[in-house]
Amino acid sequence: MINPERHNILDGVTLKAILEELVNSFGFEELGKRTGIRCFIFDPSINSSLKVLRKNLRARVKVENLYVELKKKK
Secondary structure, eight states, X not given: OOOHHHHHHHTTOXXXXXXXXXXXXXXXXXXXXXXXXXXXXXXOOHHHHHHHXXXXXXXXXXXXXXXXXXXXXX
């Protein structure tokens, strides 16, 4: 079941905006450590990361959850 709070925070926010905010907050290296997603560790860029996240649901969920945690702390 989808958590309604998590869903509301993500409403209207693009994956690119989520990724850009996380990169600005943590940087690619820290994102790689927190999520374990290789695209943040090896030759990272916004565009290459977006391609991976759009194809890999599990990776996207990890990134979205990290974004939700960041927003709840602010």
